[in-house]
Amino acid sequence: MEKIKSLADLKKMQENLRAKIELREKSNDPDTRIQVKVAMATCGIASGAKEVMETFIEEFTKRNIDAVVTQTGCMGYCYAEPTVEVTKPGAEPITFGYVDVKKASRIIDKYIINNELVDGIIPVNYQSIDKN
């Protein structure tokens, strides 16, 4: 192991090491980041949710976008699988249906980067209990 010779060396090293625990840092305050939840129940996986999740993770890394990708259970829209819920900081969550690999890239391009909506949005048709 080469010894650290200066403060600048240390900072450079820290920069490189950050990625190792990035996954954990992000989960500390997910609300300040873009959150993507991929529904991964049996129905989701069968229609390709795993590949979709992979695409999101890879694209975010490639484009250097600060986002947390997690999987969640069935959202109930089994007819529209795979479904993905995207929450941008300060905005209401939006759920997209029929998301395949191609559409995942489009969601990133249009909604996440440019704030334009993409077709296939599932309208909010429920109220969560804590809001009442």
Place this chain on the structure above:
Amino acid sequence: MAKIKYHMLVCGGTACHASQSEEILTKFKELIVSKGLETEVQAIKTGCFGFCEKGPIVKMMPDNTFYTQVKPGDCAEILEEHIIKGRKVTRLLYQDPETKERISDSRHMGFYKKQIRIALRNCGFINPENIEEYIARDGYLALGTVLTEMSPEAAIEILKKSGLRGRGGGGFPTGLKWEITRKVKAAQKYVVCNADEGDPGAFMDRSILEGDPHTVIEAMAINGYCTGASKGLVYIRAEYPLAVERLKIAMKQSREYGFLGEDIMGTDFSFDIDIRYGAGAFVCGEETALIHSMEGLRGEPTVKPPFPSESGYMGKPTNVNNVETYANIPVIFNKGADWFASIGTARSKGTKVFALAGKINNVGLIEVPMGITLREVIYEIGGGIRDDKEFKAVQTGGPSGGCLTKRHLDTPIDYDNLIAAGSMMGSGGMIVMDEDDCMVAIAKFYLQFTVEESCGKCSPCRIGNKRLHELLEKITQGNGTMEDIDKLRNLGTVIKDTSLCGLGQSSPNPALSTIDNFLDEYLEHVKDKKCRSKVCKSLMQYLVVPDKCIGCTLCARNCPVNAISGERKQVHLIDQEKCIKCGACLEKCKFGAIIIN
């Protein structure tokens, strides 16, 4: 190549370790390989999460799912359900004791809601045996900044401004201590880390060393630079094997990366650390006794002055700080003195780690801002009293502290308020007691501890505490008089005033504070010869209720000393002379015919 999607954090603290966390980690690693998930999932060992009550803990990142009481047999299900199918294993989630709701995200658990983690920032987050994870979280950044950009005086100034006070019990301002050591001129100086954690029930220092050993090494090096010492010593008790092992690993890594040794980070500052083992004597937590023990002498305190900062280890200026104090220091330099000073109360800044124990639902390690009330700690973080019993008292500060009562529930916790209430911060043990605890017996328990741990050097402590203990013994046996209570008060005050070191000066506290706060219980023991909590055996009588006894002879057959007599189908009788009050008859009787008077 697929990117790692999950980190599974498995607690490797002593408590979880004892309940098979090592096997769980191995099992996860095997399963990950056998399912071909090496490129997606990583299982990582971390330090203590603090929620020891429900250990072993496994935390899933990035979704923050908090699995409790995991067994090696659950590993396959967690991997299969959570990772592969994306469903949470509900039965392993934490259940809110009140709403009975299963909570998956640790940030929503009452236990974590009110906590601010500074000293424990890395515990349960990084792998303590991997220096790179520490570096990734600003590790050694404070050391680098202080060494290259600050004079020792400027660094001490920041520490003074932060308002940090010693976390080992005394609460002496840390920056001031460093300044005093710095001003003494000497060719050789030492910095010492006091890891001789002796309060019964306190385990924060152990958890920090086990969960984040590098923070202590970094802070000691900063201390060395500021005070002008090139040598650091960690005095740790040999009963902490896991902490010692992790510290050794950390020291080795730190040397390899050049954070310890010659010319650290390209400056001309050199510093290294050695470990000294203690044999577990309580008095060796006192700094002069600690220094003598390190020198190979008997662990006995000496009169201050001279203070260790003038003449300490080997007669050289020595700066002694506690583990938790050190753990705060790198953060103060990274985030600034003003940030640190913004947390806490006017005269007590920052946070304090407490070890919650006793009759409380959530036993564990918590870090809370100074100024939080006992009520918040006990009822919100601690989840209230076990089995819905009534809260009676909370003992803080270990054998040197005192008992606080319902009256103090809304007092903000800080150094000065606790002393004003007749207790002290101590190292942060917090033992909660309910209606089943007898306060006289509690005082006796702590006195017994100090009698055993007294080094015997000065008479007030050696003889005085023994006499105090005898007086309490007399009262719990039902032979106490009103005079004895006065004697307890007088003798206690004399011991406090005349003892040589902190041990003797504080050992009467448990007795004095219980007399102040629970005088009625003392009076009951003395006048009515009664112990309302049914703890003092000499004051109890096991009796047979004639109306309920059917003469089944079960109690008589189970009595180990044959104290129960009676024919079949006749009412039985307990011979009070022979009875040893073991309670076997009460336990065995199926008709509720045995009562305690």
